[in-house]
Amino acid sequence: MKVQEVLNDLKRRFPNEPEYLQAVSEVLESIEEVYNQHPEFEKANIIERLCIADRIFSFRVTWVDDKGNAQTNMGYRIQHNNAIGPYKGGIRFHSSVNPSILKFLAFEQTFKNSLTTLPMGGGKGGSDFSPRGKSLAEIMRFCQAFMLELWRNIGPDTDIPAGDIGVSGREVAYMYGMYKKLARENTGTFTGKGIEFGGSLIRPEATGYGNIYFLLQMLKTRNIDIKGKKCLVSGSGNVAQYTCEKLIQLGAIPVTLSDSDGYIYDPEGITREKLNFVMDLKNIQRGRIKEYAEQYGCKYVAGGRVWAEVGDIALPSATQNELNGDDAKQLIANGCIAVSEGANMPSTPEAVAVFQNAKILYAPGKAANAGGVSTSGLEMTQNSMRLSWTREEVDEKLQRIMSDIHEQCVRYGKQSDGFIDYVKGANISGFMKVAKAMMAQGII
Ligand code: NDP
Ligand code: 2IT
Numbered sequence: 152m153k154v155q156e157v158l159n160d161l162k163r164r165f166p167n168e169p170e171y172l173q174a175v176s177e178v179l180e181s182i183e184e185v186y187n188q189h190p191e192f193e194k195a196n197i198i199e200r201l202c203i204a205d206r207i208f209s210f211r212v213t214w215v216d217d218k219g220n221a222q223t224n225m226g227y228r229i230q231h232n233n234a235i236g237p238y239k240g241g242i243r244f245h246s247s248v249n250p251s252i253l254k255f256l257a258f259e260q261t262f263k264n265s266l267t268t269l270p271m272g273g274g275k276g277g278s279d280f281s282p283r284g285k286s287l288a289e290i291m292r293f294c295q296a297f298m299l300e301l302w303r304n305i306g307p308d309t310d311i312p313a314g315d316i317g318v319s320g321r322e323v324a325y326m327y328g329m330y331k332k333l334a335r336e337n338t339g340t341f342t343g344k345g346i347e348f349g350g351s352l353i354r355p356e357a358t359g360y361g362n363i364y365f366l367l368q369m370l371k372t373r374n375i376d377i378k379g380k381k382c383l384v385s386g387s388g389n390v391a392q393y394t395c396e397k398l399i400q401l402g403a404i405p406v407t408l409s410d411s412d413g414y415i416y417d418p419e420g421i422t423r424e425k426l427n428f429v430m431d432l433k434n435i436q437r438g439r440i441k442e443y444a445e446q447y448g449c450k451y452v453a454g455g456r457v458w459a460e461v462g463d464i465a466l467p468s469a470t471q472n473e474l475n476g477d478d479a480k481q482l483i484a485n486g487c488i489a490v491s492e493g494a495n496m497p498s499t500p501e502a503v504a505v506f507q508n509a510k511i512l513y514a515p516g517k518a519a520n521a522g523g524v525s526t527s528g529l530e531m532t533q534n535s536m537r538l539s540w541t542r543e544e545v546d547e548k549l550q551r552i553m554s555d556i557h558e559q560c561v562r563y564g565k566q567s568d569g570f571i572d573y574v575k576g577a578n579i580s581g582f583m584k585v586a587k588a589m590m591a592q593g594i595i
Contacts, residue, residue, distance in 0.1 A: 170252050177503070240273055244278050359397060387408040
C-alpha cells in the first residue's frame with residue numbers, strides 16, 4: 152500500500168469530504184509500515200474494504216414544528232464495518248452534519264470499538280436537524296420522524312445507536328420509544344437509555360470519566376500527579392461536564408468551559424456547586440455558557456477558544472477540528488504537559504504534529520474517549536443478561552477497559568527512545584484486530 156495513492160483515489164471518489172479524508176489519512180499513515188509487512192492484506196484489499204463503509208442509508212425526515220409548518224431535514228446512518236461485532240455508534244443532531252462528518256465518525260468508531268476489547272463494529276448516524284432554539288415538543292416529534300425511517304435498518308444484533316452531539320438521554324428515550332412501537336421488540340436496540348428502561352449506571356458519565364482514567368494512565372508513565380493541575384476543558388455538554396466532575400473528584404482544577412458562542416475562564420476553578428449550575432443550565436434550561444460568567448463574575452470571551460488560557464492539561468471535549476496548529480503552539484508555549492481528547496478528532500493534523508514534536512503526552516480521541524462506547528457495550532451485556540450491575544461494578548469495568556486500551560497503545564506505540572506515540576499505538580492496535588477478523592471471514 153502506498154498511502155498517497157490510496158488517498159488520491161479516495162479523493163477522486165469523494166472530493167467534497169474533507170473530514171472523512173482527514174481521518175483516513177491519519178490512520179493510513181500510522182499503519183502503513185505494519186500493513187506492508189502483511190502481503191496477504193494487500194491481496195485481500197483490506198485497506199479499501201476498511202476505508203469504504205459497508206453501506207450508507209440517507210433519508211428525508213419531515214416533521215411538524217410548533218407553528219404547524221412541515222420542516223424537512225436529512226437523516227443518515229453509516230454502517231461502516233461489522234467484522235468484529237454489530238455496527239455500534241452514536242447519533243448526532245447538529246446543523247453541520249453531512250456525509251463527510253458522519254463518515255469520518257463511523258470510520259473512527261470502527262478503530263475505537265476495536266480498542267475497547269468488546270465485540271462491536273463501527274457505525275454512526277445523525278441529522279442536520281439543530282436542536283438549538285427548538286421546543287422539547289419539536290425535538291420529540293423530530294426524533295419520532297427520524298425513527299420512522301431508521302427503525303428498519305437497526306436492531307439489537309445488527310446496529311445499535313446511542314447519543315452524540317445534540318443527542319442526550321432525552322433524545323435517545325424519544326427515539327427508543329418510537330423504535331419499540333414500530334419494531335415490536337424490547338431488547339435494547341439503543342444504548343444510553345434511561346435507568347428505568349434498560350440503561351446502564353455510569354453510561355452518562357462514561358466518556359468524561361473514561362477520558363480522565365486514560366489521562367491518569369498517561370500521567371503515571373511520567374510519574375505526574377493530577378492533583379492541583381489546571382485543566383482547560385472545551386465544550387459544556389455531556390463529555391465536558393463529566394470530565395469536570397472527575398477532575399474535581401481527583402483534586403484537579405478545571406478552569407474553562409465553552410459552547411459554540413464563546414468560553415468562560417474561572418481562575419478560582421469550577422467547583423462542584425458551579426458544575427451543578429452548568430448541568431442545570433445546559434441540560435435543563437438549555438442556556439448559554441455566558442450565563443456562568445454572569446452568575447459567578449468571571450471572564451467570558453465571545454467567539455474565543457479556551458486554548459488561549461494557561462493550563463497544565465488540555466481536554467478538548469466539544470467537536471472536530473476545534474484545536475488548530477496555532478492553538479497547539481500556544482498551549483505548548485504556556486507549559487501544557489498533556490492533551491487527552493474527549494471529542495472525536497478535535498485536533499487538526501497540524502496540532503497533532505505540534506504535540507508529537509514537543510513529545511508531550513497526547514492521546515487521540517479514539518483511545519481516550521472510548522469509555523463512552525465501552526460502557527454502551529456493558530449496557531448491551533446487561534440487556535442480554537436481563538440484569539443490571541451496580542455503579543461500582545460498571546465503574547470498575549470501565550477503569551479496567553481504559554487501562555487495557557492504554558496498554559495496547561503502549562504495546563504498539565512505544566518508540567525506541569521510550570516516547571509513547573499514542574496515535575500510532577491506537578491506530579495499529581485497532582487496525583490489526585479488525586484486519587485479522589476480516590481476513591478470517593473471507594472476501595465479502
Ligand atoms: P453535547 O451535545 O452534549 O455537547 C457538545 C458541546 O460542544 C456543546 O457545548 C456545544 O456547544 C459544543 N459544540 C458542538 N458543536 C460545536 C461547534 N461546531 N463549534 C463549537 N462548539 C460546538 O455533545 P457531547 O458532549 O456528547 O459530545 C462532545 C464531543 O465528544 C463530540 O466530538 C462527540 O463526538 C464526542 N464523544 C461523545 C461521546 C458520548 O458518549 N456522548 C462519546 C465519545 C465521544 P453548543 O451548546 O453551543 O452547541
Ligand atoms: O463517539 C462515540 O464513541 C459516541 N458518541 C458513543 C457511541 C456509543 O455507541 O455509545
